[in-house]
Amino acid sequence: QKEVEQNSGPLSVPEGAIASLNCTYSDRGSQSFFWYRQYSGKSPELIMFIYSNGDKEDGRFTAQLNKASQYVSLLIRDSQPSDSATYLCAVKQRAGKSTFGDGTTLTVKP
Amino acid sequence: DTGVSQDPRHKITKRGQNVTFRCDPISEHNRLYWYRQTLGQGPEFLTYFQNEAQLEKSRLLSDRFSAERPKGSFSTLEIQRTEQGDSAMYLCASSSTGSTGELFFGEGSRLTVL
Numbered sequence: 001q002k003e004v005e006q007n008s009g010p011l012s013v014p015e016g017a018i019a020s021l022n023c024t025y026s027d028r029g030s031q032s033f034f035w036y037r038q039y040s041g042k043s044p045e046l047i048m049f050i051y052s053n054g055d056k057e058d059g060r061f062t063a064q065l066n067k068a069s070q071y072v073s074l075l076i077r078d079s080q081p082s083d084s085a086t087y088l089c090a091v092k093q094r095a096g097k098s099t100f101g102d103g104t105t106l107t108v109k110p
Numbered sequence: 111d112t113g114v115s116q117d118p119r120h121k122i123t124k125r126g127q128n129v130t131f132r133c134d135p136i137s138e139h140n141r142l143y144w145y146r147q148t149l150g151q152g153p154e155f156l157t158y159f160q161n162e163a164q165l166e167k168s169r170l171l172s173d174r175f176s177a178e179r180p181k182g183s184f185s186t187l188e189i190q191r192t193e194q195g196d197s198a199m200y201l202c203a204s205s206s207t208g209s210t211g212e213l214f215f216g217e218g219s220r221l222t223v224l
Contacts, residue, residue: 004152032211043201043215044153088152092211096166097143100152 001026004091006101014109019076021104023089026070033065034090034098035074044088048074079108114216116202122222123192130188131219135204142185143213144177145201153201159185160207192223 007022021035032051036044050056050063050072062075072091076083086103115134123129135142140161145153156175157167161182174192179185189196199220203213 034212036213043217044213045215046212049210049212090213097155097158098211098213099155100145102150102152 002101003027003099004089004101006087006089006104008104010105010107012107012109013079015079015081017079017108019079019083019106019108021074021076021087021089021106023072023074023091023101024070025072025089025091025099027091027093027099028067028070029093030070030091031094032092032098033063033072034092035061035063035072036088036090036100038086038088038103040085047087076106079106081108081110084108114202114204114214116200116216116219118219119217120220120222122224124224125194126191128188128190129192129221130186131200131202131221132184132186133202133216134184135202136214137183139204139206139214140182141205141207142179143203143205144185144187145203147199147201147218148197156187156200189221192221194223197221197223 013019034049035047038044048063050065056063060077064073086105088103089101090098092098117132143158144156147153159179174190177187199218201218203215
């Protein structure tokens, strides 16, 4: 079992819809959780981070964390074609490395 | 600040040759990470430094790989006796202690081993 698992893609949604991306992790000692976006041929860039159970909203993006279930999700509301990318979930212990999932590729169709 | 820079951006080499990549982190960042990414996979952790100290190295990392950060600024990643399986994008990232833990990535160094 991989340390960080993401729902298999690709995921395709129409423009204006909600895209839901999911991630589970195995290390209960994980303390910080990140969503990165990676456009094709580019490096990952941070979208959101979350530390506490519950929801965190930033514009069209909402991150949700449930530590008991070891589950993190990212919702993208009013999806735009420019949101088409691979979304990487990353999990970090108190100090040290971030461990990444293999990503979910999202396509938003106009 | 120009962000994290990596050099070279592309490297083509023959199997058995040695290659070295350089990473210059964001100047105020004391943590530096090396990851490897292949097509369809997420970044795979290789090693990380806090200042000049190498604090963690992946168990999956062969002894052909070595990394240094001699003065706590730039870092080098050397791969000796390259194999075709080493072909990948090598990503460098930096962060600062006390921050959110966000990683700032460079554009990567793509290695092709023929």
